[in-house]
Amino acid sequence: MQILNGKETALTIREELKVEIDGLKAKHGRAPGLAVILVGEDPASQVYVRNKEIACEKAGIVSTAHRIDASVSQEELEALIQKLNADETIDGILLQLPLPKGLDSQRCLELIDPGKDVDGFHPMNVGKLMLGLPGFRSCTPAGIITLLERYNLPTSGKKAVVVGRSNIVGKPLAMMLMQYGDFANATVTVCHSRTDNLAEEVKAADFVFAAIGIPKFIKKEMVKNGAVVVDVGINRTDEGLVGDCDYAALEDVASAMTPVPGGVGPMTIAQLLINTVQAYKEHVGA
Ligand code: NDP
16 A cells, blocks of 8 residues: 655655745745734644644745734734735735634634635635636645645546535535546545445545544445545544544555545645745735
8 A cells, every 4th residue: 555645745845845935035035924823722723833833934934923812802803814914924824723712713714815815715715616716725625636646646537535524624625626637527425424325435436535533434344445545534532643544454455545644734734835835926926
């Protein structure tokens, strides 16, 4: 079985971006800027934000974290977003989710300038994805497609099953897989908690994408021989970080698979950097 090493691929992408950013900086006089808003003390979010900051720094993107107390009001948070929208040194704005209770995340996401929406959550960018128009794509699914490209595993003409229909992973991933292109053009089935015969649906797939949030949910007997398996899940268990797929058992049937950790997670961050550089280029006219 081929291991789809997201960690290594993300590192390569970061190094490529660093070279590109150095050139862009010399030409346009400033580095790309990313503003990250973190509200409250959620430990997982703090780790994600720190990892994003480190990745930005290494690639030459100026990342400014706004760490805000959970007691912030909706109005104050919206005022910060507006300020960042107007700041010409900021190319991307990322609002780390989930927000503490009482804050309206959808309202905040819709306030972010779509041209700075490097997370691809603004309805304008979601709509552009649906229409197949250029725009910012949600980082986790876009990072997955980038990983497939890097390993030259085209999905064109293949059966793909996406298990999970969240707005940040399952739905946009399914939408990306059904667009035109070599790493799209798939025949896509989306499964969720109400799917009848989920095991059968998964078994029919050449590509399995698991974004469920249940440790080892996808078992060996559910997967077709030779399928490519992409495990999005990050579950904290007594065994440590575990994906949504039974990795050890699937090694016998899958032809290629992402590990957890070291698979989709690092690709999500790499894609955030790609999106930030895309935003920067649009802003400076590169
Ligand atoms: P959500 O909880 O938003 O969505 C989970 C999806 O799984 C839902 O669509 C749900 O169905 C479906 N589901 C739940 N239980 C079952 C079941 N028994 N059978 C079939 N489907 C089921 O999760 P996310 O999409 O946000 O995240 C999924 C996983 O990916 C999590 O482990 C998360 O931590 C991880 N993740 C990893 C990222 C990375 O960078 N690697 C980024 C984002 C998430 P229904 O809609 O019917 O409820």
